[in-house]
Amino acid sequence: MAPAQVMTATEAPSITTLPLVAGPLVEYRPIHPTFGAEATADFSSITSELVDEIKQGLAKYGVLVFRKTGLDDARHVEMSHLFGDLDDIAPFVSGLGQKNRLTSDYLFDVGNVNPDGTVMQPGTMRDLLLRCNYHFHADSAFNPRRAGISLLLAHELPPAELGGDTEFADTRSAYEHLSEGRKEQIKDWVVMNSQLQCRRNANTDKNGALNPLLDTDEFDPMKHRFGIHRLVQLHEPSGRTNLYIAAHAHHVEGMGIEEGQKELKGLLEYVDQPKYTFRVKWRDPGDLVVWDNTCVLHRSVPGSYAGKYKRDLRRTTVHDMGPQAWGLNEVGATWRNGLD
Template sequence: MATASTTLTQLRHEALRPVIASRVLNSKAELLSGELGPEIRELLEERGVLVFKQVNFTDEEQVAFTKTLGEFAPERMGDGENVSKITLDIKENPGAAEYLKGSLYWHIDGTMNDVPILASLLSCKVAAPKGTGNTGFCNTYAAWDALPEERKAELKDLRTIHGVWPTVFYYDPEPSLAKLKGMRSVGENELPLVWKHRSGRESLVIGCTTLTVLGKSHFESAEIIHGLREWATQEQFSYSHAWDEGDLVMWDNTGTMHRAEPYDLTCGRMMHRTKLKGEEPFA
């Protein structure tokens, strides 16, 4: 008598750039089944950014898919398992639109925490006009790996101070004292310049929250911080996603930087975000 066989779902994907970003080709039903969770996690660590083109998840489906990949991380304490609306339109997001302007510049989420989130999942509900509002990503693993060995030796043990308030000067060069004090109330955090992961891999911890390098002068710090940002965001390490409504993109927050690219802040661009709880402290 013949024995019935079970066909397991296989993860299907294609590279979008040589060292960053892959498009996942599986159907919505296959993604929501949960069978692909471990493989997606492996691919995310390898590629940094995964694109699910016009998968058209509802909010409930996005939450469910997120939970197939790890522990769901609420946006804030008490928020529960819900999506968060991400927009710079002050009419739609009066409480946080000003704070989110820092997202227009290269950064890593969670530099105020000892354990940053593992990953973010962003779905497009309303896209900006074509040619604007992309989200840019760069691979900070690959950028570190490509540095000359003598430069790595100079950088590998350096420590930095991060804060939210330094990001204000990227978009408001003459901020009010009240704004600075409000941002400063979030605090500061000392972090390694180079994250030595449990896997043995290493990645850069830089971006617009980086204030200074300990033991260096102001200009020496600026040379290191901005020089490494310039290095890491070169085309060979980067991917820019042009959004269509229904797209979902997820990225490894432990090995990439990202930014929203410029767009008309009144155009109604709307993203819904979920996050995966961090599993590894900066080290």
């Protein structure tokens, strides 16, 4: 009988330790067939690597929705700085004699909370000015340097059944689906943008009558400078072409004002179709929505919470860092539309 074989410790098979492979810092679940994604990430450590991945996600999806991030004002601003140069609210606070209730001039107060902490009431001047947000727009299209990325963080929300959602529109797919003839027609259009145009339209009744509070030179777009940008642009991060159109669009350069406004209204109505839009429902404080203003539009959705419950949303705005940031405006200009 052959002797039994005994495996000694030195003969035990070796185990090779493989290096850890880092997974993605951001994961995505598409929301809409053409754009937008629910995204997950760990915001306990804010790094340039995390921000770079978010930028890559924005290039593809245009809009990213993060839930329960745990961010506060300080970390919201800290992360935003990693995206690029930030816009600030100081010119508006000083220029309009307002008070900033927030801790940083880099935070835009876009909710319905007054400086004294009370809920904004319908019909007040602040309410009239913010009604522009109910129309599809791109942040800062009316200024000499437009906005690139916006980061909107929820702090306090009304009951979900009372509304207060935010909608987005995909201007890349909208452009792609235009007929070749229409693309040729609009390819060289230059749009004159004004925040005051949106504010007036948002306060005009069904008979075309403008609220008298805004029927002054202070709110007349023609009495102020325009943010000038091309309508058809290359979206550099994705290499796709898009429409840079917003509710701030006042007229088309070189075209009769009435004719231009009719054309621009038609384009906005075209973009505002279910196949190009989706709605984000805010759920919890800490929810964060990040979007690229150069390829998507957004608007706030009215709700029955108005005048009753707080909807405290705070936005940081990253200036466009690309070659089309200044449009056809003077590079380096610091004026703000409506305060010039």
